[in-house]
Amino acid sequence: MKNLGLIVVLLGAIALTGCLENGGGTEAPSNNNNGDFSVITEPPPEEPDSGTGGGSTGGGDNGGTVPQPSAPNGFDINKGEVLTASNNLLLDFYPPFTSAYTKVSEDETCSSGTFASFVGSRYHLSSKTNQSVPLSVQFRDHDGRTSVCYVRRIFIDQAGPEIVFAKYPSAPVEEGTDVEVVFSVTDPGAGVQSVTCMVGAVSKPCAAGTNKIVFPKLAGGEYTLKVSATDKFNQSSEKSVTFTVTSLYKQMVQNVKVNEYQKVDILFVIDNSGSMEYEQKSMASRVRNFLDVVKGLDWQIAVTTTDPSNSTLGDGRLVPIYGQTNNYILNSSMSDTVARNALGMTLQRPETGSGDEQGIYAAYRAIERSLASTATNKNFIRSDSQLAVVLISDEDESANGAKNDPANFVKYVQTAFNGQKSVSFHSIIARPDDKACLSGEGYSAGYRYEQISKLTGGVIGDVCATDYAAQVQGIAEGVRQTLKSITLSCAPVIDSMRSLLVLKDGQVYNGARTINGVNVVFNDMLPKGDYEVYYSCLK
Structure with missing residues (x-):
């Protein structure tokens, strides 16, 4: 009987082994393929984690099964x-x-x-x-x-952080004044890890984001602020800005021949980047009254964009006038209705341009192209006219080259036209002190556009305004003032020791005037004649 019991146990073990070798079942499924032995599309059920101790996978004392992490989808x-x-x-x-x-x-x-x-x-x-x-x-x-x-x-991310200087002295600064430099350090990928700011061997506190460094009451000399940044991949970048502090003056004399033609060439520089989508929707209606205020002048108007790279609509090239074939310049001989509609619809850009906005650079390049008689820009800037630029943008100038600099722009115009052309630069921007605009539709403060407008006596408007009518009227009146102005080569210093003297045909001319940056603006139109202007500037 004992032997019989042993045989039964052995046979049971053999049967159990057979079941385990067959995967624990007694019959293979009959429908686990599509008839051609391709695998079915449904994923198999998740296998429970058997644990590390070889214990039960059921709901016993170990608190139940733990699901195995699933593979990525x-x-x-x-x-x-x-x-x-x-x-x-x-x-x-x-x-x-x-x-x-x-x-x-x-x-x-x-x-x-x-x-x-x-x-x-x-x-x-x-x-x-x-x-x-x-x-x-x-x-x-x-x-x-x-x-x-x-x-x-x-x-x-294969580049170091981006460093952009927004505000810095673009001309010599008088000794003993405060100097303010504003710059940003950003990295959209890995993020900024560290920022270092040095003036010579002296370290200045700075960090990721927007920085403002104030240099109080500087002595004469040349100063360089060097900003170095590293991202979290240890990729680095470095940029610097140099400015001069001086207490020396230079004596200037400028000869200007004034005619009575009342000619003005007006260049609109429009931001066509994606951030301007809100403003662009109603651009035509926002500027509808501009031509009403310049009526009676001999004007030409052209449009370019802030895009520095586009080979058709950027880099200072004039854009086609809406509704007209092969025409890039509006002029005062056109009917008011045609000109007003064409200007509004040309400014209301349909394309989405570069987010690397460079309005000062675009104006600089547009003048270069006109002087070179290049394609669309040919004949835009006339030799005997004055020049006005009107910029509309919700961001600041985004590069720091020579052609992005306000003082260099004025200097270029004076050099290119032998000091004979008055120039004004008007800006509809997110003004640096306008918190409401900057927290709304204004993308970033237009520091450099504000600077160039102040330098040339231009109007500074609000890009976030729902209607530009009032400020467009102010700009148009500013364009008229350009015809009563003499643009100097540098901003004159007027104090107890230094003054500005104007001669007409060799005689002192005492016409009432004000000084707006580099522009001497007279109350009345200047009579025709040869003028000499004596003044002092910082070296």
Whole structure:
């Protein structure tokens, strides 16, 4: 009987072993393929975690099962990273069925790639950098069945932080005055890790974001503020600005021949970037009354954009006049109705230009192109006219080159036209002290546009205003004042020791006048004649 019991136990063990080798079941499922042995599309049920101690997977004393972490849906980039300093990206694939082919596209629609043999992972070399890059993946099996389009994004950051100087002295500063420098340090990818500011061997406190450094009552000399920044990938960048403090003056004399033609050439520089979408919607109505105020003058009007790069509508090129063929310049001989509609619709830009707005640079380049008689700009600026620039933008000048500088702009106009042309620069901007605008539709304070308008006696308007009628009228009246002005080569110093003397045809001319920056503005139109202006400027 004992032997019989042992045999029964052995037979039971053998039977149990057979069941375990068959996966624990007694009959294989009969419908786990599509008839051609391709794998079904439904994913298998998740397997519970069996734990590390080999214990029960049921709901016993261990508190129940722990689910195994699921694989990423479709694919992942760099093991789930969302930011990288390399454009060579590691892709791991997790198809929903047994895949034979994989397609990788550098877009969000799986439309630009081509199918290649499936591998579990591979590297993808992106053509993009310093931006958020989309990748999409699609799978296909041997029968031609394709998966949904899986999309992931990763930010590729291969540049150090961006440093932009917004406010700094663009001309010599008188000794003993305070100097203010405003700049920003940003990094949209990895983020700013550290910022260092040095004036010679002296460190100045600064940080990521917008900085304002004040240098109080400086002595004479040359000063350089150097800003260095590093991002969290240890990528670095550096920029500096140099200014001069002096207590010395130079004596100036300027000869100007005045005619009575009342000619003025007006250049509109319009911000066509994406941030101006709100203002652009009603631009035509906002400037509708401009031509009413300049009526009676011999005017020409042209339009360019703040985009520094576009090969058709940027870099100072004049844009086509709306509703007219091969015409880039409006003039006072046109009917009021045609000119008013054409100007409004030309200013209301349909395209989305560069976010790297450079309005002073665009005006500078537009003048260069006109003097060179280049294509669309030919014949815009006449030799015997005055010049007015009207800028409309919700951001500041975004670069720091020589052609972005207010003082250099005035100097260029004076040099290019031998001191014979008066110039005024009017700005409709987010004014630096306008908190309501800056927290609303105004993207950033227009420090340099404010500076160039003050330098040339121009009007400074509010880009956030719902109606530009009042300030456009002020600008148009400012354009008229340009015809009564003499633009000097530098801002004159007027004090107890220094004055400004005007001669007409060799005799002292005492016509009432005011000084607005570099412009001497007379109350009345100047009589025709040869004028000499004596004044003093800082060196």
